[in-house]
Amino acid sequence: MYGQVYYKAHRRANRLPPCGRMRLTAPADALQLRPGGSTMHRLRVIIAIILAGLLIPPPALARGPVTYNVEWAAAWGGATYAAAVQGTTAAVGMGTALALLDVSDAGRPQRFGQVLPLTDSPQRIVFSGEYLYVAADRAGLRIIRVSDDGRMEEVGVYQLPGHAYGVALAGGYAFVAYGEAGLRVLDVSNPSAPAEVGYYDTPGTARDVALAGPYAYVADGDRGLRILDISNPAAPASVGAITLAGQCYSVDAAGSYAYAACGWAGLRVVDVSQPANPREVGYYDSPGTAWDVMVIGPYAYLADGSRGLRVIDVSTPTAPRAVGLYDTPGTAVGLAAGAHMYVADGARGLCIVDISSPASPSELGRWNPLGLASAVALAGRYAYAADANRGLVVLDISSPTALTPIGFYPGLGDGEDIAVDGGLAYIADGWAGLRILDISQPLTPTLVARMDVPGYAAGLALAGGYIYLAAADAGLRVIHVAEPGNPREVGAYDTPGSARAVAVTGSYALVADGEAGLRVVDIADPGAPAEVAFLDTPGFAEDIALRGTLALVADQQGGVRVVDVSDPLHPREIGAYAAEGLVLGVKAAGGAVFLAKSGPPIFEALDISRPNMPVQAGAYQAWGRAVDLAAAGDYAFLAALDGGLLILRAVPNLRILPIPLYMRNLAP
CATH class of the missing domain: 2.130.10.10 (YVTN repeat-like/Quinoprotein amine dehydrogenase)
Structure with a gap:
């Protein structure tokens, strides 16, 4: 970054490096008491030492800046990286905030209720009754109560250093894919007081998690797919793993197979009938960047980045084949299923796609207030x-x-x-x-x-x-x-x-x-x-x-x-x-x-x-x-x-x- 020009349009792609604090320095002999020095000189030295000590931030302040004297008032727009749907309500990421949409009319989604600030972008959203569980990147896991009139109240937070990318729920527990911190298991039986009860430190970067039976399937970045036994949530244990091509960003499980979205390497199909010995049995080399996957019946729906939504027939897992495509105008990075397929389309907002005919998916409606x-x-x-x-x-x-x-x-x-x-x-x-x-x-x-x-x-x-x-x-x-x-x-x-x-x-x-x-x-x-x-x-x-x-x-x-x-x-x-x-x-x-x-x-x-x-x-x-x-x-x-x-x-x-x-x- 230093010494280079980064135009705004380019700065959206990469996190910018932080700038360290300035260091107070002085010549090596500045604080030496010279023999024979005057009383006034010694007094100046003592004052300098005291002031230098005052300038050192105490440990509590050294942890970083906080919000004060300024409050969030409103927001409009921002990229959409995640969505979830329950009935006629969609919860969508809107920049670093969360918004609710009425999608009863898919052709005219309308925002209702309040917008809730989260301080970082939602990466995965899960609806569970009256609660939303939001993996909000560096803002951690946020648990939010939603009322029928669209009011949202944050009731619980779990946060570690790092990135909360994915979350899945089962039996009163939330399983959080927490980047380099691996998989964290939280007791959320009381949503207002989430408590960690177990974890497994995966060797890669935990990006997503899918649950099936006693197993958690973790998309572990460049270390592929890892299978964990979670029958005892307090002590998840690794039972199998497989390295896959590309970066494993997302995973879904259906039957005896796990389906992984692996970036430039497309969709990878893994036989997990023997969890201790997972085997890749098929793949589909998508033309875009495979960010997310969702399996419904005989079809895998793939969010393929700049190449839109792809529908892949996986009825024969060893030979997946593309049967349909809707090329969204943005960058398809996330999926949610309800009456239709809801595509988180990056800077182009939320795209609602009719998948009643998998061979010819078509857009029904879109919500896109302001992107970048x-x-x-x-x-x-x-x-x-x-x-x-x-x-x-x-x-x-x-x-x-x-x-x-x-x-x-x-x-x-x-x-x-x-x-x-x-x-x-x-x-x-x-x-x-x-x-x-x-x-x-x-x-x-x-x-x-x-x-x-x-x-x-x-x-x-x-x-x-x-x-x-x-x-x-x-x-x-x-x-x-x-x-x-x-x-x-x-x-x-x-x-x-x-x-x-x-x-x-x-x-x-x-x-x-x-x-x-x-x-x-x-x-x-x-x-x-x-x-x-x-x-x-x-x-x-x-x-x-x-x-x-x-x-x-x-x-x-x-x-x-x-x-x-x-x-x-x-x-x-x-x-x-x-x-x-x-x-x-x-x-x-x-x-x-x-x-x-x-x-x-x-x-x-x-x-x-x-x-x-x-x-x-x-x-x-x-x-x-x-x-x-x-x-x-x-x-x-x-x-x-x-x-x-x-x-x-x-x-x-x-x-x-x-x-x-x-x-x-x-x-x-």
Whole structure:
């Protein structure tokens, strides 16, 4: 990551590496008491030692950030990786939250009830009566009571370090596939107090579990399939195992066979009639990436990634053959069966498929509010959110806790940045260049103009009839937009780095230039922009915001750099904030500064009343990546890619933590 540019559209694929805390160092002789030194010198040394001790975080704080002074208010959209169905109710993952759908009319699924935040993405959901059991990745196993009117109440939690990927229920026990922690067995006879009673540490990465009789079949990643005897839940014991091609992501069991979804290796069929001696007897080499499998009668239904839903006839297990296909528009990663097949289709939401004719499955309906939220802007009572896969979504935010989608414009590229002014939305659209939309009628946004630009349109600022466009390796582009229907480039400056964002103050453009730090460009003559100063930053300058004469640079692994630009010809760093994770976005609003980050936490609020020593004033603990944000009143709107659009609210009377508790506010 370091020294490279990762566009938002690309950052959704991989977890970003965490950034360690800053270490306080001093010259080797700084604390030595020199013979004959003065009393004042010794006193200074003692004070330095005491202060250094105060800056060391106590063990409780060293465990990581927590949510405080900020609360979850609402969410809209996000990728769907898991679903479960009971009767006419579907529970679906929606980014890092859980939502309920009424699917009584498969052609028009409707969300009802509340949305419940989980802090990470649901990977597997199981309905059991009035309870939902959700394997929520790094948020662990969450047990949720669901009422008929759609209210959800979390009643139990089980969490270990690592990833909860799968869960299956039997006889008052929950069997959790917990990644590198193996299979964990929980007594859930009292859902409010789940208690671990046994475990088996599988040699691989436990991704899924299926139960049949006294056996648990564990999809164990690159170590294949493992069969455990769970007749004594307190002491699960391995009775057999088989290594399979690919990565074993999911498993289902039917009769004497286990069926494993093995990524690039497709569907593998294993004879488990002798559990101590499992044998692979057949396979189907699917064209996509096999993520999930479900066996119903003589058919295996395979979630095959970008190649959709595949129906495979396994009536002869030694010779499975494809008989049907529905190529979903997203990435099919999870399955749930009810009256129909419900496909968790990643950034394209939930797809409901009619499988009454297995040879010709067809879509009945879809629920897809917002997939990958890559940028957000606010104007009046509306929020404009870019979905990198679908387009621009217009939301009525007059009640921020009850968002209402009212308009949509299809067909954006990567939707990297949005500026709204005078009934127009200007969008830095990645490889698709600059796009200008008429949003004077929010219900029906329309295209005014689109302009190709050299490079990758990553960020923009609007000032004086010009768009100043950060175009990655193509530097800063100056585009005349006084006639929005006829944008034209009038000037350019090829910055030495990768221009990611731009802010304008007076006759200067401040460019967050990736590995080249902060560049100051004179734009008094827009047709001839020229660099007049620069300030190197220790990280990768990703975003920039202005607060008076201060420039705040989101410097990825370099945290936040506070730069005095009162004299643009001589920018001067006066403070810094070392954040956990990568800082990917920054906004100044009122008296606060807000950060969008790779988490946890994915959001932080800073107090910069003392610019040389920024202090954390609030944080929201969740996993994922927030890449853009906007703020209005007490609310912050976070574009969190597959986590969707999150709305956070500052609690009254923000409490500032004492400075010495964190080694994260060190000025240079």
